[in-house]
Amino acid sequence: NDFVSALRLVGYDGVISIEHEDPLMSANEGLSKAIEFLNKVLLYEKVGEMWWA
Incomplete structure (x- = not known):
C-alpha cells in the first residue's frame, strides 16, 4: 500500500x-x-476536504 500512497502523493x-x-x-x-x-491497495476515490480539521 505504501507504493500506492507514494504515487498519490506525487x-x-x-x-x-x-x-x-x-x-x-x-x-x-x-x-x-x-x-x-x-x-x-488501489485508491479509487479522490481526496476531499479535511472533514476532521
Whole structure:
C-alpha cells in the first residue's frame, strides 16, 4: 500500500501495469492474484476536504 500512497502523493494518476513471469504459476492464476492484490491497495476515490480539521 505504501507504493500506492507514494504515487498519490506525487500526483500520479496513470496506469499501473501487471507483469507476470512466475514459472511456477499459470498465467490465469497469476493474473487473478495480481488483480486481487491491486483491488485491495488501489485508491479509487479522490481526496476531499479535511472533514476532521
